[in-house]
Amino acid sequence: MKPYSITFRHLQKHFNKRTLFTIPELTIESGKCVLLSGINGSGKSTLLKTIAGLEKPCHADIIHNGKSIDWRSAYKQIHKEIIYLHQNPLMFDASVADNITYGMRKQGFSTETICSKLDNALQWAELEALKNNNARHLSGGEKQRVALARAYVLSPKILLLDEAFSNMDIEGRKRTFDLICKLKDEGIGIILTSHEATQIISLTKHHIRLENGQLLEINHKGNVVSNVAKSGNLSLVQETA
Amino acid sequence: MESISGASVHALQLLFSGNAELWNIIALSFSVSLKAILIAAPVAIVLAFLMAYQRFPGRRLLIYLFNTLLSVPAVVIGLTLYLLFSRSGPMGDLKLLFTQDAMIIGQIILCMPLILIMSHATFQASDRRIWETARTLGASRIQAMLTVMYDIRFGLMAALIAGFGRIVAEVGCSMMIGGNILHHTRNIPTAIALETSKGEFSQGIALGIVLLIMAMTLNVSLSLLQGKGEMI
């Protein structure tokens, strides 16, 4: 997989005059797994949706694979390369198989590709037995696996997982965890959000925290290393020394 | 003038003997109203979608406008179209007055606001995650819009049925711009009005029965759709 990077500079979002966050610089690259923490309402979901091109930022300069592009052309690219997974994944009112093939069908993949990728994904997420079930009637953990498989078949560069582990028992968490590990091993860049910071620390080397509208970098011991807003730069690729 | 019971028996005879004139009126009624729905619905639904999912200036104004249109009486719409289409009117050259096309135009104007307001409410209530999921999985705007529509298909269907119910039994507008010409622009409601005024109730009752059965069917299907197909 070719290295992929996207940088947001001066990323700003506010709702009705209330500023949710101001981020001087944020770079996201393939192959890294980052934990994004923050209390309820700190704006984690909004930040991820903005990165995924689902929320329009109030301001952003975007550098896509080294080239500076405007928001209009950026988000067309982003929709093909970055996939956002909801806090509670939404299943289309259709079978598990149809849910998994949705993106491929809309993007005009060939029938053979769709079939082989579907079989592969069903096996990958251990969903073979549920293939023809209506996805709306699945359990929370099963829905999460369908959502991961649905993204996996599209080979995204970056996956944004919003609270991927909420509402799940230990078994469900473990299976989701394993799938995310596999995605990481394939070189897909991942950002996970969680308000329980410790839970998935083994998966992620990097930890950033959204606090009072600012993005902070946290080291292994849980201390703030740098205030991104002050240092003016955060690159998620560089190992924190 | 015949007795009511005699007229009712005669009405059933007319219906079940396949009286050509009667069934012609019924067919004409359905054909005009279905055409109106087929033209009005796509426009109304797409507009409702845009109003619910896009922010653009004048959005609120459009909602008020359609709400107002919804409460304009059918005769007033009929009168306006009559003035527009009459020979000396601004659109008199089109020779639309007393044609089926004029009736269709009148019915489009009548059902459009209702379909739009009802589908707008359905879109407003729809889960935004459908749109977001479709978009993040690479669907185009139009594909994502169709996915949202599919998800709320029962609500949209209900809007169509309500729209059809509003125009198929409507007499004021059809009478004024259709002219109630037999085999040409006479539909169920205008025929009932005419036969009754002549004191010939049997045909009126027969057509009334058709409308009643239809109203019942529409209402049952509406409540079925709104309960997403669950009877209880």
Ligand SMILES: Nc1ncnc2c1ncn2[C@@H]1O[C@H](COP(=O)(O)OP(=O)(O)OP(=O)(O)O)[C@@H](O)[C@H]1O
């Ligand atoms: N469309 C919107 N309009 C107005 N305010 C919004 C909108 N979307 C989100 N907000 C506000 O932005 C803030 C951040 O919301 P967000 O969902 O991003 O938080 P979060 O960090 O994901 O919280 P949680 O941990 O509960 O998921 C909230 O206060 C919310 O009310």
Ligand SMILES: [Mg+2]
């Ligand atoms: Mg959230």
